[in-house]
Structure formats: structure tokens, C-alpha cells
Amino acid sequence: MHEQSHLTNGTPSTVRRPGGLAVFLVVAFGATWAMWLPILVEAQTTGLDAMPWTFFLASAGPACGAITATLWESGPRGLGAWVRRTFSVHLSWKWWLAGIGMPVAYFAIAWVTTLIVTGSWPDSAAFGLTDKLPGLAWPAVAFVWVLTFGLGEEAGWRGWLLPALSQRMPMFWSALIVAGVWIAWHVPAFFFNPTYMAMGAGIIGWMLALVCGSYLLAWMTVGARWSIIPVLLWHAGFDLLTAADQSAGIIASTISAIVMIQGVLCAWLLWRRRNQPRAAEAS
Numbered sequence: 001m002h003e004q005s006h007l008t009n010g011t012p013s014t015v016r017r018p019g020g021l022a023v024f025l026v027v028a029f030g031a032t033w034a035m036w037l038p039i040l041v042e043a044q045t046t047g048l049d050a051m052p053w054t055f056f057l058a059s060a061g062p063a064c065g066a067i068t069a070t071l072w073e074s075g076p077r078g079l080g081a082w083v084r085r086t087f088s089v090h091l092s093w094k095w096w097l098a099g100i101g102m103p104v105a106y107f108a109i110a111w112v113t114t115l116i117v118t119g120s121w122p123d124s125a126a127f128g129l130t131d132k133l134p135g136l137a138w139p140a141v142a143f144v145w146v147l148t149f150g151l152g153e154e155a156g157w158r159g160w161l162l163p164a165l166s167q168r169m170p171m172f173w174s175a176l177i178v179a180g181v182w183i184a185w186h187v188p189a190f191f192f193n194p195t196y197m198a199m200g201a202g203i204i205g206w207m208l209a210l211v212c213g214s215y216l217l218a219w220m221t222v223g224a225r226w227s228i229i230p231v232l233l234w235h236a237g238f239d240l241l242t243a244a245d246q247s248a249g250i251i252a253s254t255i256s257a258i259v260m261i262q263g264v265l266c267a268w269l270l271w272r273r274r275n276q277p278r279a280a281e282a283s
Helices: 020-045 054-086 093-118 138-166 171-185 187-191 200-223 229-242 250-272
Strands: none
Touching: 020 054, 020 138, 020 171, 020 187, 054 138, 093 200, 093 229, 093 250, 138 171, 138 200, 138 229, 171 187, 171 200, 171 250, 200 229, 200 250, 229 250
């Protein structure tokens, strides 16, 4: 994408107001953590009977950070340019295929792995279902993942933070820093989300998986010319598959292993391009 050397987050770099990165981080973390804090307190005191809807609403923190930081840097016109770039649907077919096809492939591989290991297929009636969204069929669950942790997170991480950092350093290091921020953003969830609280030493593997995922999604975002549509769909599909109640164990582990392999490959490709000009690196 040759215009990367001239644009940051869809706005001319010559008119940007400084301080956008700080604004983004304060709003992204502040909005999410403010909604997660009451859940954390309840979980640590009386216990949670069910995950409140604010758990999902809090996923909008990174998106709020992106919008606020863009307005701070370049005003309404800059926000319009950011929206047009970030949510562009004018993509090569291969990026649509990547965003939708990879989760489908994960599903197939994980289910076959489950059959090989256990001798039986997973329960198809339980596909995608989670006690965090009781009573919802899997298509509705998928829609929630798209609108919350898909859109809410990716509008911030890959929609704003990654391109902002890539103006300052090679994409390899930008993706690594995004991974660190992404990990830190999740910290409160380890004190109230049962899935995270049960990880134990598995948190190391979870962190490595997020780093690898950051490299994979950075590669996809650059390839899609900074549109987040493919990574938004990928993220929602990944959550649908791995956050389901039946996924604990073989399914989630298999999918995470695949993503880690993909992430290592993408990290290697980005490392090879680290000394190229920004425009060439993003081509």
C-alpha cells in the first residue's frame, strides 16, 4: 500500500495534532476497564451468577479509543477518512477468503482432531454455544462476537494502533507492540472471567498465542490495504470457535496451535521486510 508513507489512520500526516497515541491508550483502556471493574468486584466478593452484558459492551473500548484519537489528531474530516479506509469493502477476493475461510478451516481441523483423539465427533448441537450468552443459538452468538470483540477490538488494535505505530517503526515491531498492549488490556478479565481464571500456567501459552495472532492479523491488515473487515471476521470466527463451552480442551488447543504456526510464519515474513521502506513493506 504505497500511500502508507503519506497517511496515518487515513489522514494527512502533516495536519495531525500530536498526542494521539496517548489519547488512544487512555480511552481504550479506560472505557473497557471502567465497565469491567464492577464485574471484577462482584466476582471477587459475591461471585457471578452470569456474565453481565457490560462484559461484551466493554469490548468497544479500543474502538472508542480509535475514534477519539482520530478526532483529536485531525477532526471530523480525519474521522471520515479513517472510517472509509478502515471499513472499506473494496478488497481482493483472497482477503475475504482469508477472513472467512480460515475460521472454517480451523473448525474442520479441530473437529477431525477431536474425532481422532476421542473416537467421536463433538456435539454439533453445542456448536458455538457459551454460557456467557445463554439461550442464544450459534448464529446469534456469532453476530454478538462480530459486533463486540470483533468490531470493538479490531477497530482499535488493527484499525488505529497498528497503522499509527507502523509510521514510527517497521511492521514487525509494530505488531509486537500491539500484542503487548492487547495482552495488557485483558488483565482485569483474569480476575473475573472463568475461562481466564482457569488457565493457571496456561497463561504463558495464551500470551504466546496472542503474539502470534498479532503477527497474523497484522499481515492480513496490511494485505487488505488497512481495511479491518477480514480481521474483524477472523476475530469473530475465532471467538465463536474457541470461546464455546464445548471448545475447552482439544478444540481450543488445536485452533490455537494452528494460529501460532501461522503467526510464526507471518512474523518471519515481516522480519525479512523490516529494513524496507514503509511503503514497500506494506505492498
